[in-house]
Amino acid sequence: MTEAVNKGASPAASSRPKRKQWNYRPELPLSVSPLFTLPWRPMEIIKWIVGAWFPISERLIVLALSLISWFFLHPSLERCKNFEFDWIAQIFLRNLGLLFLVAGGLHLYYYVFRLQGDEGRHDTRPLVKNSRQFTFNNQIHDNMFWSCASGVTVWTAYESLMMWAIANGYASTLNWSENPIWFVMLFLLLPAWESFYFYLVHRFLHWPPLYKIAHALHHRNNNVGPWSGLSMHPIEHILYLGTVLIHWVVAAHPLHIIFHLQYFTLTAATTHTGYSGIFINGKKRLALGTFHHQLHHRFYECNYGGLEVPFDQWFGSFHNGTEESHRQFLDRRKSF
Ligand SMILES: [Zn+2]
Numbered sequence: 001m002t003e004a005v006n007k008g009a010s011p012a013a014s015s016r017p018k019r020k021q022w023n024y025r026p027e028l029p030l031s032v033s034p035l036f037t038l039p040w041r042p043m044e045i046i047k048w049i050v051g052a053w054f055p056i057s058e059r060l061i062v063l064a065l066s067l068i069s070w071f072f073l074h075p076s077l078e079r080c081k082n083f084e085f086d087w088i089a090q091i092f093l094r095n096l097g098l099l100f101l102v103a104g105g106l107h108l109y110y111y112v113f114r115l116q117g118d119e120g121r122h123d124t125r126p127l128v129k130n131s132r133q134f135t136f137n138n139q140i141h142d143n144m145f146w147s148c149a150s151g152v153t154v155w156t157a158y159e160s161l162m163m164w165a166i167a168n169g170y171a172s173t174l175n176w177s178e179n180p181i182w183f184v185m186l187f188l189l190l191p192a193w194e195s196f197y198f199y200l201v202h203r204f205l206h207w208p209p210l211y212k213i214a215h216a217l218h219h220r221n222n223n224v225g226p227w228s229g230l231s232m233h234p235i236e237h238i239l240y241l242g243t244v245l246i247h248w249v250v251a252a253h254p255l256h257i258i259f260h261l262q263y264f265t266l267t268a269a270t271t272h273t274g275y276s277g278i279f280i281n282g283k284k285r286l287a288l289g290t291f292h293h294q295l296h297h298r299f300y301e302c303n304y305g306g307l308e309v310p311f312d313q314w315f316g317s318f319h320n321g322t323e324e325s326h327r328q329f330l331d332r333r334k335s336f
């Protein structure tokens, strides 16, 4: 999907109409996957899938990191047969390093060295300092703390559990030599599964009691940065990363497990950059950041899911970013 720089666009209708709401908005209306739009348009479906992976995408980057993790930075399955401190610590440190590489790298790029200025940035309000709303009174420190202390711990716990289950034969293994087509298909299907699973979990997290004790922590971030993506309450991490338990039923290779968890954790950072992507010479070269989810952080009661499986469209909570859609959203909100 190509997006045009939209600086200077007139502000969308809002409860505060005089304030410019967005510094940058992608090409609108936001479009959802053509997979679920009838009649099927095969060329559009092919374009959507190929465009989501190639020539460069967060998916390909996470796949590359998963391959490096499995081949060079992973304990042997033999060691995973019994829960022991050393191999679990190895996975923890590697996951921590990966999160610093991706979230930390993007934070340095966008917010410390400001290599892109405000080009492609959705909301130019600064990340918050000196607010009691955040742990340590600082949004970045708060986000880093919850991402690392809770996020990486739960991520590592699930990964270790699955490695132990595969090593002992409690969960079945899928091997490249036995079924190469399904081996590849599992990678391709994961983004659609993520969109489906994330919607269900996220909708549940907006159930008021659960929102109050858990999800409100993620929503401290009305504006977001790369460290905000995985900044969640431990209950939310347990629910969100519980996605990988599907592999007790759906056979997978350890590489799929690693990719599955890295997809959920590392793309949490890349979808919360606060920017639409990496721009070079005025053109977006790598899509990072999702305006539809930025709308969720700003307005809460819209866009609970992703664009791959369009639940929001089906259940009437989709905000496509346009002024018309925003007016409809405000009307809906009055009736809540
Ligand atoms: Zn939410």
Ligand SMILES: [Zn+2]
Residues within 6 Å of the ligand: 218, 229, 272, 293, 297
């Ligand atoms: Zn979020």
